[in-house]
Amino acid sequence: xxxxxxxxxxxxxxxxxxxxxxxxxxxxxxxxxxxxxxxxxxxxxxxxxxxxxxxxxxxxxxxxxxxxxxxxxxxxxxxxxxxxxxxxxxxxxxxxxxxxxxxxxxxxxxxxxxxxxxxxxxxxxxxxxxxxxxxxxxxxxxxxxxxxxxxxxxxxxxxxxxxxxxxxxxxxxxxxxxxxxxxxxxxxxxxxxx
Amino acid sequence: xxxxxxxxxxxxxxxxxxxxxxxxxxxxxxxxxxxxxxxxxxxxxxxxxxxxxxxxxxxxxxxxxxxxxxxxxxxxxxxxxxxxxxxxxxxxxxxxxxxxxxxxxxxxxxxxxxxxxxxxxxxxxxxxxxxxxxxxxxxxxxxxxxxxxxxxxxxxxxxxxxxxxxxxxxxxxxxxxxxxxxxxxxxxxxxxxxxxxxxxxxxxxxxxxxxxxxxxxxxxxxxxxxxxxxxxxxxxxxxxxxxxxxxxxxxxxxxxxxxxxxxxxxxxxxxxxxxxxxxxxxxxxxxxxxxxxxxxxxxxxxxxxxxxxxxxxxxxxxxxxxxxx
Numbered sequence: 001x002x003x004x005x006x007x008x009x010x011x012x013x014x015x016x017x018x019x020x021x022x023x024x025x026x027x028x029x030x031x032x033x034x035x036x037x038x039x040x041x042x043x044x045x046x047x048x049x050x051x052x053x054x055x056x057x058x059x060x061x062x063x064x065x066x067x068x069x070x071x072x073x074x075x076x077x078x079x080x081x082x083x084x085x086x087x088x089x090x091x092x093x094x095x096x097x098x099x100x101x102x103x104x105x106x107x108x109x110x111x112x113x114x115x116x117x118x119x120x121x122x123x124x125x126x127x128x129x130x131x132x133x134x135x136x137x138x139x140x141x142x143x144x145x146x147x148x149x150x151x152x153x154x155x156x157x158x159x160x161x162x163x164x165x166x167x168x169x170x171x172x173x174x175x176x177x178x179x180x181x182x183x184x185x186x187x188x189x190x191x192x193x194x
Numbered sequence: 195x196x197x198x199x200x201x202x203x204x205x206x207x208x209x210x211x212x213x214x215x216x217x218x219x220x221x222x223x224x225x226x227x228x229x230x231x232x233x234x235x236x237x238x239x240x241x242x243x244x245x246x247x248x249x250x251x252x253x254x255x256x257x258x259x260x261x262x263x264x265x266x267x268x269x270x271x272x273x274x275x276x277x278x279x280x281x282x283x284x285x286x287x288x289x290x291x292x293x294x295x296x297x298x299x300x301x302x303x304x305x306x307x308x309x310x311x312x313x314x315x316x317x318x319x320x321x322x323x324x325x326x327x328x329x330x331x332x333x334x335x336x337x338x339x340x341x342x343x344x345x346x347x348x349x350x351x352x353x354x355x356x357x358x359x360x361x362x363x364x365x366x367x368x369x370x371x372x373x374x375x376x377x378x379x380x381x382x383x384x385x386x387x388x389x390x391x392x393x394x395x396x397x398x399x400x401x402x403x404x405x406x407x408x409x410x411x412x413x414x415x416x417x418x419x420x421x422x423x424x425x426x427x428x429x430x431x432x433x434x435x436x437x438x439x440x441x442x443x444x445x446x447x448x449x450x451x452x453x454x455x456x457x458x459x460x461x462x463x464x465x466x467x468x469x470x471x472x473x474x475x476x477x478x479x480x481x482x483x484x485x486x487x488x489x490x491x492x493x494x495x496x497x498x499x500x501x502x503x504x505x506x507x508x509x510x511x512x513x514x515x516x517x518x519x
Contacts, residue, residue, distance in 0.1 A: 049302070055277065075376075
């Protein structure tokens with residue numbers, strides 16, 4: 001075999017495997033329920049903006065930002081994610097400040113700015129699991145929330161009701177004392193701000 | 195040429211090793227400082243494990259002369275050579291900007307500005323990043339010394355030559371693939387980016403990731419195929435810096451009247467260039483190893499935007515004498 005044909009073959013195969021749907025499609029992977037850091041752009045734009053420098057994790061005082069290896073598809077390799085049940089975002093907004101490319105947009109640490117620009121997901125209560133809905137007054141998720149009465153309010157017996165202001169930081173899911181948790185963040189990867 | 199200036203130039207190679215070591219140490223130090231910050235932020239020193247306590251104590255001892263409040267002041271020092279925040283100033287690798295523009299198909303001005311300083315320096319000093327800063331160079335040069343020892347021990351260390359233009363092809367293909375996939379592929383194949391990231395993963399997160407495998411393969415490539423092969427023939431960042439540094443101001447020049455044709459410069463040049471016959475070209479990374487090796491002080495820096503064409507045999511050598519007769 002000539003060297004030229006060998007090199008052409010290697011490059012061709014590499015390209016083909018890179019572009020094949022199986023490897024490409026993070027969408028086809030089993031859905032991992034992860035969040036992106038607060039202020040992230042919509043998923044596809046985020047993936048194309050992020051240069052994988054790792055500074056968002058390096059500045060996170062809560063160490064809640066982790067990085068994908070290959071488990072979520074090659075496209076999102078080395079990109080930051082948050083699993084709220086393990087460690088939730090405390091909305092310090094430092095990651096947006098340090099991000100060089102604006103993949104995580106800088107957002108001021110102030111309630112109106114956060115409500116206007118941040119949408120990681122939205123919380124959903126499972127009433128069959130939630131203690132308050134079983135008559136055992138709890139209200140821990142409400143106490144954990146940084147946006148009380150904007151993102152979540154409590155009714156009779158501290159029963160939680162998620163409001164439109166919920167941005168999905170995950171502190172409620174993190175703090176829920178039920179196993180499995182009765183309140184979960186449903187990630188919003190289009191990150192549409194209501 | 196004053197002898198004091200020549201003295202400085204002869205020692206630049208040592209200075210370069212100091213700089214390389216400092217950069218590499220910083221890459222290790224910054225994740226530890228980050229850990230220290232998180233310990234501070236959690237306000238629970240007495241609950242730390244003995245290892246964590248010693249990390250916290252060491253980092254406090256190291257940083258306390260420079261900062262007041264670890265939780266916020268250390269935020270000014272973050273990142274790697276791929277993209278860093280140095281005392282509040284954001285600096286990024288030009289390759290990151292090029293890759294991001296092709297992946298995102300938009301230009302984000304604040305990010306573009308972060309690459310201006312490196313580009314400016316490259317236009318003055320050429321591929322200086324490759325020789326003076328790159329954390330991968332630090333390891334590749336040690337790897338090359340290992341190769342030399344292995345060779346002395348009689349093991350086969352291959353030093354074949356490839357075409358240096360291959361890396362421009364890699365750069366071009368990387369840009370095209372980034373644009374097609376909408377993802378910056380350079381981040382996964384550019385050794386300095388990989389090293390910075392993997393050191394951080396290893397120290398602050400759960401250990402080395404997939405990038406480390408790729409980096410180890412490049413080390414093997416350098417040993418088994420060609421000397422410093424990745425930097426010379428594959429590295430897309432090297433290609434970009436070469437292009438920016440093609441008409442650099444500072445370059446090494448051979449003084450033909452002082453040269454004795456001993457060819458020590460060609461032996462020490464890890465990039466396989468030909469200082470002996472004035473062929474530095476855009477590939478030279480101004481590492482100054484040849485200046486340090488030259489026994490007659492024939493090599494020195496000049497300000498010139500082009501290389502001098504081949505000046506022929508050195509005037510102190512045998513070949514020149516034979517030509518004269």
